[in-house]
Amino acid sequence: MTELLAADSAARLRALEPESFIVEAPAGAGKTELLTQRVLGLLARVDHPEEVVALTFTNKAAAEMRDRILGSLELAAAGERPGDDAPHRQLTYALGRAALARDAAQGWNLLAHPGRLAVTTLDSLCASLARQMPYLSRFGAQPGVAEDATPHYEAAARRTLALVEETGPPADTVAAALAFMDNDAGRLERLLVALLARRDQWLRHTARGADAGLRAEAEAGLAALVRRDLAAAAAAFDAPLQDCLRAAARFAGATLAAENPESPIARLESWDSSLDDDPATLPLWQGLADLLLTAEGELRKSLDKRQGLPVPAGREHKAALKTLLETLPAGAAAALAPVRDLPLPVYADEEWATVETFSQLLNLATAQLWLAFQEAGEVDFAEVAQRALAALGDDEAPTDLALALDYRIRHLLVDEFQDTSPAQIRLVASLIRGWESGRPGGDARSLFLVGDPMQSIYRFRKADVGLFLKVRDGGIGDLLPKKLRLYRNNRSRPKVVEWINTAFPGVFPDQDEPLHGAVRYAPCLATRPDEEDSGVCLHPVLLEADAEENGSEQEADVLIDLILAERQAHPGASVAILVRARSHLAPLLARLRLRAPQLPFQAVDMAPLASRQAIQDVLSLARALLHRGDRVHWLAILRAPWCGLNLADLHALAGDDHRSTVWQLAQDEERLRRLSTDGQARLRHATAVLGEALAQQGRCPPRRWLEGTWRALGGDRCLAEDERPDVQALFQRLDTLASRGDWTADALETEAARLFAPPDPSPAALALPMMTLHKAKGLEFDTVIVPGLHRASGRDDPPLLLWDEIPTEGTREHLVVAPLRARGSTRTRITPYAALARLEAERARHESERLLYVAATRARRRLHLVGVATVREGGLRTPAAGSFLRLLWEHGAQARFAAALAGAAASAPVALPIAPVEPAADLRRLSLADLPALPPRPAATPARSSEGEGGSDGSGPDAAVGSLVHRALELIAREGPEAWSAARVGERHASFSAWLRSKGLAPREAEAGAARSVAILQGVLASPTGRWILSPHPDAHAEWGLSSSSGEGQHAHVVDRCFTADGQRWIVDYKTLRLTSADPADLLARAATHRPQLERYAALFPSAGLPLRLAVYFVEQDHLIDLSGAEEKIIKLPASGISPAP
Known part of the structure; x- marks a missing residue:
């Protein structure tokens, strides 16, 4: 020291x-x-x-x-x-x-x-500098600098894609890019926006155009990238060790060359000399990796005929390999595993053609961005x-x-x-x-x-x-x-510094590696005097596997207890909540308002306004007025508080007609008479206002038009006092959009996503700061609380292009660039893009390590770390990769959670019981008396009496249960039936009931429907047939949305379940029916009525290349009926789970 x-x-x-x-x-x-x-x-x-x-x-x-x-x-x-x-x-x-x-x-x-x-x-x-040389900088008069240039990137991306409507090379380039993206223009636009924000990294490369030497340079850089990982593998597996492995490896290679020539291990048949960092040896290295490592990258504990070592022929080689595996040096697996994902250092012709296409596209987008900058009079940094x-x-x-x-x-x-x-x-x-x-x-x-x-x-x-x-x-x-x-x-007290010096050498890598963004830990020394109550505390929150959805509330309760305890024990000390992402704060904020509303907090740019109902209602109004065919948002504005139609009235209005627009239905006097008296009055008021708005569209400024309509409907009367600034902020953003001629519903929604609730107006000394770790860098607090250790960071959409500058000989660097794999591509070859993506993932992982360090070093006296771990079958499940808890797991966290699980840690927080499910809130809406007055209008035709809220067409509850069961089966199919037990389904009864009530069912009907849904799902999970349908299969889909076209226009289809099994493509449709009789003949007859529907689905796969099996699964009766042949047949699934031939 x-x-x-x-x-x-x-x-x-x-x-x-x-x-x-x-x-x-x-x-x-x-x-x-x-x-x-x-x-x-x-x-x-x-x-x-x-x-x-x-x-x-x-x-x-x-x-x-x-x-x-x-x-x-x-x-x-x-x-x-x-x-x-x-x-x-x-x-x-x-x-x-x-x-x-x-x-x-x-x-x-x-x-x-x-x-x-x-x-x-x-x-x-x-x-x-740019101002001093206006000619060379091309600025001329100095433009403004936009703090957020995203709108300019979006405008440039849209203009670039619009070039496809023209003729000439630019149109061809855009068309080729769209074809590569399977004509998903929305995704291509988003990817262009992301790349334009980072154009300082790629523009000097794409500007080289069709440079003949660029491909050779990129392949040289790719070879250097491959050499780095092969050199690490060769260091772990030196020549003497390879000599010991070669005989057994060649035997395994020869065995699989005859039985499974596609296996990478088969390549080892020709292994006759020591492997080094030459990229030409990559196929052999990959075969060796498959021989010695499991799919998870761990050394194999057992070997069998799948690795080319059958018994008895391969017994001697198998024993030799097992002995070698047990004596391999530490780090051997980690050094060998990366070679599996390395590409050959050459570009396929179609890959390089895609690179050139995207380079041209990016140059076009850059030119469009410059035009957007010129029009706006501002640029980005x-x-x-x-x-x-x-x-x-x-x-x-x-x-x-x-x-x-x-x-x-x-x-x-x-x-x-x-x-x-x-x-x-x-x-x-x-x-x-x-x-x-x-x-x-x-x-x-x-x-x-x-x-x-x-x-x-x-x-x-x-x-x-x-x-x-x-x-x-x-x-x-x-x-x-x-x-x-x-x-x-x-800054920090000795106990905090001691913990940091103990934990982080294991969290950080052992050595610096600039290419991978790896930084080793450097110790520090505390210079502040020690304090008795200073230090670091990890607070475990334990959850059973089937109660994970309640983890956020339990974690929030622990946090609130910590905050209140800190405030009581250290009244004058600064306390801060630091999170990895804004979304991690949402459960805490909600719980804080419920349990400790008196506690002021400052969450700057943390609580998004877009999720608030008042903002959602305005956005729905904008979308509905701008597109009369937008059925969802038209129904939303009729359900909103300013109109307040109940579910029965909405169903009476639009439940049986999906071809007409909601606006057309609202003009139908005969249909209006179906509504309750209250519903008719509400709808007439709303249609009068909306009709005037549609007539005035484009005749006045957008804000006056939208805000005026919202006020005329009574939107301002629906707001609490603290909601008014939120809505006004949205209307101000609308003003900004209109001023630059970019007023669309999508643009307004994008602007809404950038709005956040203002911080608590309480004095800063009293308010509890809450912020992301990125905002906290450079700050310090007496006590720091870091929740969400178990949460991993989100994943971004993969970019169109990845590029990097790879150092080669001396100080020279070569550009490596790779295009995104085409959507729908079935190529199995490891691509340069995959190698660069892995490199980016490594950099992200290392930055996660540094982010945890930043969190820990904000604390002067006390650091509280809070995380949730799942208990499964009496043991702790390993935390998610990429989470802070995973980083700390082997460095004290696992022992702390294990002690809490065993009850040995008296200070471990006890998970608080979850509050019972609260009954659904009553419909929040303006009373008829509070609706704004309308100008006089001709009297409407008197309406006949109609059923009120309790009316039903007799199929409502059954239809709602069917929808609920479909949703649950989709979730089970996506997670796999192994993740679901009968108990887990039973615990969903309360949430099922709440969901059914939200669909308009009376409380008694909702309870009965929830019980029925639980019974159906438990029956499916207990059935071999049901589990086989829901199990993972190749090319499996659940609730698969597809579309087709005919002379009558576009048609949407949703296939309940589709997968490939035994060389056949199965198309399964679920049916939930109440039957008084269990007669199979009755089921076969009912299944026959669905044959046209299944045949329409089959027509969506004209060139599938596989035989089609069409079936209806009656989930409540557990019968799978085959409609593939001329006659309907009940399928009896064999115990093996293999589907029978038709």
């Missing part, structure tokens, strides 16, 4: 020398003060303060650094020398005095003119950075601006260097062009980079921690900064 403290002190003093350094500063190390001291020291050496330029990433950080520098100068000017108990402040004071002496000698007067301090953000610097680089020129042809900056900037400092992107690295390299390490003479320049690679968590902003590692080890430009490392943690 003493040695590390001495090394830390020496590094801090060394960092003040006017040389180039790259400093690793862990969390709480005081890097802001180190930067302040460095700036003060450099100011004492330069002729002009503008020669020292400090760059950071946010305006807040830049302002903080400027304030720290000025504050230090003010203290020095006042002569307020700190005491001997603060030596670091004494050093800052001395440096400030020296800077003031230089200030006086040069006549700067910095305290009166603080603007001369060159402390700014990278984005501001880029904008300044990426565009500003690109124009700044253009203004600086390149190494061969630097611009006058670059030369001027080279003359003016003598010392450059960059904070948070671990969060730099490739474009920002190129900018820094351009600014220091021509600088050299150890430059002789008195005009030495310096580059000072400081950051913590363990806190690099902004990959979604294009940050790449590998860049920090590369600069640290290989320099930047002609500079090779000296490496320094700090060790002090001046």
Whole structure:
């Protein structure tokens, strides 16, 4: 410890020398003060303060650094020398005095003119550079910079896809891309939007066009990628070990070459020399991996004929291999497993053609984006950075601006260097062009980079921690900064630091790897005094496997208890809830409002407004008015509180006519008479308002039109006081959309998704902060509570293209690019895209490790970690991959949860009982008296009396039960019947009843329907036939939505169950029937009535290439009836579960 403290002190003093350094500063190390001291020291050496330029990433950080520098100068000017108990402040004071002496000698007067301090953000610097060279930057007049440029990306993507309607090469390119995406224009648009936001990474590559050498370069990079993993495998399996394996491997290969030549193991028949990192040996390496490893990547514990080692012929080789497997070195499996997913380092012609198509598409989209920027008069930060680089020129042809900056900037400092992107690295390299390490003479320049690679968590902003590692080890430009490392943690108490130092060496990888974004852990030392009640506590929440859906509420209860306990024990301490994703807070916020409404909290940009009912109602109104055929949203606005039709009235209006629009049905006086008296009055009021709105469409500004209609319906009268700002925020977004001519229902819904509830107006000192870990970086709190350890991060839509720059020989890098696999492709070849996707997944996994580190290092005194584990058959289920709990599982978490399970940990939180299911809330709607008055209109035809809420057509409950059973069977099919037990189904009774009530059933009917549904599902799970239908099969689908066309138009179909078994494609339709008789003849007759429906489904597979089996499954009677032949037959499933021939 003493040695590390001495090394830390020496590094801090060394960092003040006017040389180039790259400093690793862990969390709480005081890097802001180190930067302040460095700036003060450099100011004492330069002729002009503008020669020292400090760059950071946010305006807040830049302002903080400027304030720290000025504050230090003010203290020095006042002569307020700190005491001997603060030596670091004494050093800052001395440096400030020296800077003031230089200030006086040069006549700067910095305290009166603080603007001369060159402390700014990278984005501001880029904008300044582009302004100074308007011609080269192509900006001309400086545009504005959009904080959120997503609308511009969306406009550019739509315009790009619209080119398909034209003629010429651009139209052909778009058509080819759409064909590749199976004509899913919506998905292609989303993928283009995502890529446009990251165009600074690919534009310089796609701009090369049809460069003949690009394919060879990409294949060289791909070969380098393959070599890296093969080299790791060769290190674990050296030549002597391979010699021991070869005889048995060749025997296994020869056996399978005769029996199963498609097996990768069959390739080992020709293995005659040691394998190395040559990509030509990849097929043999993959065969060896299949021989030695299970599908999960673990070493095999048993070997049999499936691996080419039958008994008795292969007994000797099998024994030899088993002995070798037991003695393989640690890490052998981890080194060998990745070779399975490596592609051959060549592109298929169709793959490269797709790369070229997508490159052309991206160039078209970039051009459209530039037009969108010009029309809007604003650009994004990426565009500003690109124009700044253009203004600086390149190494061969630097611009006058670059030369001027080279003359003016003598010392450059960059904070948070671990969060730099490739474009920002190129900018820094351009600014220091021509600088050299150890430059002789008195005009030495310096580059000072400081950051913590363990806190690099902004990959979604294009940050790449590998860049920090590369600069640290290989320099930047002609500079090779000296490496320094700090060790002090001046933030957290010793018990917190001790836990971090114990847990994270196992969480982080053993060594740095820039390509994979891997950063090893660097220990730190606590400098704060210990406190008795400080430390780290893991709070297990245990759930039975069939009660997982209740986990969020139980976890929320634990969190609330923790919050209240902390507030009571430490009234003046700061407490914060930090989560990985916004969605992780939703259960807590809901529970908090229920259990502790008096507790104020600040959840900035955490509670989305789009999920609130008032916002949903406005969005439904917009969609309905803009599309009269949108049946769902028309029914939604008639159900909304301003109209408030009950379910019986809605069914009477539209239940038996699915061809007419709801608006047409609402004009039908004969149909209106079916409604209750109350329903008729409500509907007449709504149709009067909506008719006027449809007549005025396009005749007034969108906001006035939509908001006016909403108010005329009575929407404003339905709101609570705290809901009004939410709706007004949505209407303001509508104003913004209309001003840029982008007003559509989809656009409004997208804008709604970007709205969040405002924070609690309570004073900040009283409110409980809740935020994501990304927002919390740079902050600290006395107590930090991190819930959701068991939750993994979400998955993004895979991009159109993946690309990377793979280092090869020396410092050279080769571009590797790969296209997304075509939708519906049946190719089994491992593609370059799969290899790059695996690389991206590794980087994401390593960033997850760093995100957990950031969470832990926000705590000064106490860190509470809360997670949920599932108990199955008396044991703990391994947490989800990618979750924080999985990272900690082998480093103390598993033992803590096991102790809680065994009852050995008295402090383990006890799962609180779930509150009973509350009865469904009454319909919330305006009374007839509260509906806004309408202008006078002709009297309507008197309506005949109609049935009220209790009316039924006799088939309502049965139909609702049928729909519920279909939904449940879909869920069981997707999860597999093994995941469902009769007990688990029985526990769904309350939720089934609530669902049926929501469909308009009376409480007694809903209870009966729920009981019937439970009995049906338990019967299906107990039946061999039912389990076979629901079991996983090749090419299986549940509730499969398909469409067809005919002379009458488009037709939608939903196939209940479809799968392939025994070389036949099965199409199964479920039927729920109440039968008074169990006569099989009756079932066969009823099945025959469904033959036309099944034959329509069969027509959807004209070229399936497999025989079709059509069947009806009567779920309540457990009979599967075959309709494939001329006569209906009941299928008796054999005990083996194999389907019989027709």
